[in-house]
Amino acid sequence: VPLEGFKALQGISGPQRFQIHKAYGAPERLPSAHTCFNQLDLPEYTSKEQLQERLLLAIHEASEGFGFG
Incomplete structure (x- = not known):
């Protein structure tokens, strides 16, 4: 964050707001970043604890970098 x-x-292409989007698929998936x-992009986790853990x-x-794999 600046x-x-x-x-x-x-x-x-200039100013771009931070956004959180729902990621579809299995809730076991890791979050991904653009x-x-x-x-x-966050899957619909079942608890705050699962969100924190993932x-x-x-x-x-993530060995390839967060969101690149």
């Missing part, structure tokens, strides 16, 4: 906060995020569009797993263990 020093100016989320309001200063830039995309491919960094060019400041977008995070986010941390994606951040710490």
Whole structure:
């Protein structure tokens, strides 16, 4: 996040707001990110604990980079 906060995020063609989208498919899937569009795709997890566990797993263990695999 830029020093100016989320309001200063830039995309491919200028200012681009951060967005969270529903990812369809199995709730066991990891979240995915589209960094060019400041977008995070989240499956519909069954609990906050599952959300936290899957986010941390994606951040710490994804060998190809978060969202690229």
